[in-house]
Amino acid sequence: MIKVSKWFYGGGTGVFLLLAAISRITGSAAGRGKTGLSQLLLFIAMLFGLALFHKAWLAIQDGFARTTPGRAVGYSFIPIFNLYWMFVVMVGFAADYNSFIERKKLDRRPLSAWLFWALAVTWALSWLPRLPVGGLIILLTMILQVWAVFKIAAAVDGLPIPEPLPEPAAEPQPGPAPAAEGGEVKQGEAAPPTE
Numbered sequence: 253m254i255k256v257s258k259w260f261y262g263g264g265t266g267v268f269l270l271l272a273a274i275s276r277i278t279g280s281a282a283g284r285g286k287t288g289l290s291q292l293l294l295f296i297a298m299l300f301g302l303a304l305f306h307k308a309w310l311a312i313q314d315g316f317a318r319t320t321p322g323r324a325v326g327y328s329f330i331p332i333f334n335l336y337w338m339f340v341v342m343v344g345f346a347a348d349y350n351s352f353i354e355r356k357k358l359d360r361r362p363l364s365a366w367l368f369w370a371l372a373v374t375w376a377l378s379w380l381p382r383l384p385v386g387g388l389i390i391l392l393t394m395i396l397q398v399w400a401v402f403k404i405a406a407a408v409d410g411l412p413i414p415e416p417l418p419e420p421a422a423e424p425q426p427g428p429a430p431a432a433e434g435g436e437v438k439q440g441e442a443a444p445p446t447e
Contacts, residue, residue, distance in 0.1 A: 254311050254413060258405035261304040267296035273394065297397075302328060304401055307342055311408045312352040314415070318344050335376050341402070342368040349407060356412075362369040363407055369407075373398040 272293035302325045309321040319340060327337045346363040353360045374393040 254307070254408055255409045256304070256307055256405045256409040258402050261300055261405045262398055262402035264300040264306075265401045268293050268300065269394045269398065270438050273391075294422065301397065301401060305345065305403055308345060308349070308404050308408045309341075311411045311414065312345075312348055314355070315431045316351065317348050317353065331426060338375055345404070348424065360407065360411075363403060367396065367400055367403065369402050384400070396432060440447045 259311065272290045275290035275293060275373050305328075305419060306321045309319065309324045313320070324341045324345075328334050328341060330337070346368040350362040350365075352358075353362065360388045371393065374389055374396060378390045378393045
């Protein structure tokens with residue numbers, strides 16, 4: 253059974269996002285703008301979220317998930333591409349989780365797709381420079397992120413550990429053609445014609 257603490261992941265994400273926001277606000281009030289401390293705190297909050305997404309994607313690996321846990325996290329670090337990838341990681345997880353619990357006939361509450369769509373859209377918008385409502389979008393993104401982390405942790409906690417996928421069958425290795433009745437075929441010779 254998979255164990256995921258919603259208080260560890262949700263609380264950790266929330267606390268570090270809140271501290272980053274306070275650091276940024278106090279830094280802006282002092283005329284310093286973005287501070288190194290706020291960037292560090294945002295990075296730590298992001299690590300909580302990515303660690304949870306790794307665990308969450310791992311929990312639904314039954315051969316039908318659209319990505320692997322390693323790709324879900326690793327591709328999130330590719331600049332520009334990560335703006336698209338967050339939609340796969342967030343919205344795709346909700347869809348794949350819901351399919352997973354349906355396939356396995358688990359008595360679990362499905363995840364709401366709208367929450368993950370809203371989070372992915374606000375997250376992407378929060379990267380656009382100089383939006384007139386940029387601060388509001390960032391605040392909304394932070395709230396949605398903490399909410400989504402709590403939902404994911406609660407959804408994944410207690411799931412059965414997925415069974416490993418069967419190894420693919422080995423392909424036959426090319427070799428000499430089979431011998432005709434009673435005759436042997438030596439390496440480099442053609443097999444005698446059959447009638």
